[in-house]
Amino acid sequence: MSLASELLQYVLSGLTMGGIYALVALGFVIIHNVTGIINFAQGEFVMLGAMFMVTLIGVGAPTPLAIILSVILVMIVVGIIEFGAIRSAKKASPVTLVIITIGLSTAIRGIALLVWGTNPYKLAPFTKGGPYHIGGATIVPQSLWVIGTTAVLLALTLFMFEYTYWGKALRACMVNKFAARLMGISPSRMSLFAFVFSAALGALAGMVIAPITYVTYDMGLMLGLKGFVAAVLGGLSSTPGAVIGGLALGVIESLGAGLLSSGYKDGISFIILLLVLFLKPGGIFGTSGTKRV
Amino acid sequence: MLKVVQLDTYHGRIRVLKNISLHVEKGEIVTIVGANGAGKSTLLGTIAGVYKPKSGRIFLGTKQTSCLPAEKVVKDGIILVPERREVFDSLSVLDNLRLGAFHRYYTDKKTIEGDIEKILALFPPLAGREKQLAGTLSGGEQQMLAIGRGLMANPKVLLLDEPSLGLAPLVVKEIFEILLSLRKQGTTILMVEQNAKAALKVADRAYILERGVISHAGMARELLQDSRVQSAYLGARLHA
Numbered sequence: 001m002s003l004a005s006e007l008l009q010y011v012l013s014g015l016t017m018g019g020i021y022a023l024v025a026l027g028f029v030i031i032h033n034v035t036g037i038i039n040f041a042q043g044e045f046v047m048l049g050a051m052f053m054v055t056l057i058g059v060g061a062p063t064p065l066a067i068i069l070s071v072i073l074v075m076i077v078v079g080i081i082e083f084g085a086i087r088s089a090k091k092a093s094p095v096t097l098v099i100i101t102i103g104l105s106t107a108i109r110g111i112a113l114l115v116w117g118t119n120p121y122k123l124a125p126f127t128k129g130g131p132y133h134i135g136g137a138t139i140v141p142q143s144l145w146v147i148g149t150t151a152v153l154l155a156l157t158l159f160m161f162e163y164t165y166w167g168k169a170l171r172a173c174m175v176n177k178f179a180a181r182l183m184g185i186s187p188s189r190m191s192l193f194a195f196v197f198s199a200a201l202g203a204l205a206g207m208v209i210a211p212i213t214y215v216t217y218d219m220g221l222m223l224g225l226k227g228f229v230a231a232v233l234g235g236l237s238s239t240p241g242a243v244i245g246g247l248a249l250g251v252i253e254s255l256g257a258g259l260l261s262s263g264y265k266d267g268i269s270f271i272i273l274l275l276v277l278f279l280k281p282g283g284i285f286g287t288s289g290t291k292r293v
Numbered sequence: 294m295l296k297v298v299q300l301d302t303y304h305g306r307i308r309v310l311k312n313i314s315l316h317v318e319k320g321e322i323v324t325i326v327g328a329n330g331a332g333k334s335t336l337l338g339t340i341a342g343v344y345k346p347k348s349g350r351i352f353l354g355t356k357q358t359s360c361l362p363a364e365k366v367v368k369d370g371i372i373l374v375p376e377r378r379e380v381f382d383s384l385s386v387l388d389n390l391r392l393g394a395f396h397r398y399y400t401d402k403k404t405i406e407g408d409i410e411k412i413l414a415l416f417p418p419l420a421g422r423e424k425q426l427a428g429t430l431s432g433g434e435q436q437m438l439a440i441g442r443g444l445m446a447n448p449k450v451l452l453l454d455e456p457s458l459g460l461a462p463l464v465v466k467e468i469f470e471i472l473l474s475l476r477k478q479g480t481t482i483l484m485v486e487q488n489a490k491a492a493l494k495v496a497d498r499a500y501i502l503e504r505g506v507i508s509h510a511g512m513a514r515e516l517l518q519d520s521r522v523q524s525a526y527l528g529a530r531l532h533a
């Protein structure tokens with residue numbers, strides 16, 4: 001394999017994982033912008049999506065039905081969590097709320113361990129065939145599913161924020177919560193909306209990536225952290241920043257693992273996180289110092 | 294129309310509003326003038342449901358409104374145009390106006406675009422700039438947008454918190470003339486101001502708020518002539 005095709009290979013697999021990181025990062029950014037909370041349970045939404053899907057497929061549901069049902073289930077679970085655990089603590093300081101989300105993440109993982117055990121599950125690819133060869137590199141059909149799903153979800157998210165009335169109201173809540181309240185936009189309703197929407201993004205990310213990685217009760221931990229790194233890379237409050245951050249992180253990680261050693265793969269993200277926090281706390285794409293979009 | 298009875302509001306342990314009573318009749322412009330820190334914003338904020346009063350009552354018509362959260366008070370027909378305008382600066386002028394109608398967006402969908410046309414006609418500097426981001430407007434234009442956004446809620450009472458803040462005298466004049474034409478159309482306005490002279494000139498009636506207490510009340514024209522008011526609030530400004 002020539003160096004060029006080798007690089008292409010790393011970029012392709014980097015974009016696959018990067019798309020997943022981008023979706024998780026988008027969840028972080030949406031919730032953070034609307035509520036000010038950094039939701040460390042975001043990774044668990046990914047795991048729940050994948051686990052529900054594995055379970056539904058296991059009882060014989062066809063793939064499309066399993067996907068739809070899993071998304072709805074995760075949205076309901078997260079809606080209940082927002083209502084029960086986040087809203088009742090809204091008066092608490094941001095640090096307390098972040099600690100609550102860390103607690104939630106541990107709790108969800110614990111329950112998942114009880115329900116699904118420690119064994120990894122494997123999910124069949126959505127479609128058969130492949131792998132395909134592009135310029136000396138190979139790509140499996142599921143990677144195309146991941147990239148395609150990511151693209152569609154990102155487009156949908158951007159469309160929602162740019163062109164729908166609810167999306168505009170959500171943005172109003174992000175840029176000026178006080179004025180939004182005066183217009184009758186209820187921050188607690190927007191918070192619920194942000195959590196449930198992010199849950200759907202996370203769940204779908206979990207389902208499309210499941211056939212590529214194994215599904216385990218603790219898969220959300222690493223995906224959540226990587227998504228967080230991607231969000232920080234993008235400035236934590238910018239939706240396009242989250243997307244670029246996610247894709248960049250995926251590609252850097254894949255190049256690093258390929259060119260240096262695969263043992264460094266996870267370490268790379270955290271070195272990037274530290275570098276960004278030290279050198280450019282506003283994110284690579286964000287404006288340093290200011291928090292809001 | 295709007296009636297406030299013996300209102301007390303605290304910020305923490307500090308009693309900021311002390312036994313405030315006032316009323317605004319339909320179609321009136323009433324102003325509350327007072328120095329910085331007198332409690333003007335706290336008073337409007339309490340009426341709008343941003344701050345919870347410790348005691349006292351607020352009526353709109355015959356319905357009591359106090360203690361509701363701000364996002365519900367707007368449904369009753371009270372809208373606050375906050376101090377420093379607080380427009381949604383990364384959204385367009387048009388979106389700001391549309392969001393002003395949030396509480397009635399789905400029920401009045403058909404009339405909203407027409408209402409926006411009316412607002413743009415009322416504030417000529419905004420017309421033709423619907424696509425521009427609100428944050429790129431000048432201070433005076435942002436104030437107009439903030440008032441326009443408030444009007445989009447179709448309020449029974451419009452609360453204005455220092456609309457003249459930080460604006461050049463000519464711009465203040467322009468905005469206050471628009472307030473007069475709003476009154477002609479029947480809009481009811483309660484406005485707090487530090488710029489006593491300008492406010493007393495457009496208002497029908499006025500209250501003077503001093504450290505959380507209403508110290509004078511009367512017809513705006515009379516207060517403008519009142520020697521005590523002149524020395525305390527109009528001083529240099531009267532001759533400016």
Ligand SMILES: Nc1ncnc2c1ncn2[C@@H]1O[C@H](COP(=O)(O)OP(=O)(O)O)[C@@H](O)[C@H]1O
Nearest residue numbers: 304305309327328329330331332333334335336
């Ligand atoms: N959110 C708040 N929390 C605590 N104290 C406040 C708050 N808002 C205003 N105050 C205090 O209440 C007093 C009145 O403030 P305010 O209503 O803003 O006056 P004005 O609008 O007349 O300048 C001031 O002493 C101010 O420091």
Ligand SMILES: [Mg+2]
Nearest residue numbers: 333334335376
């Ligand atoms: Mg004030």
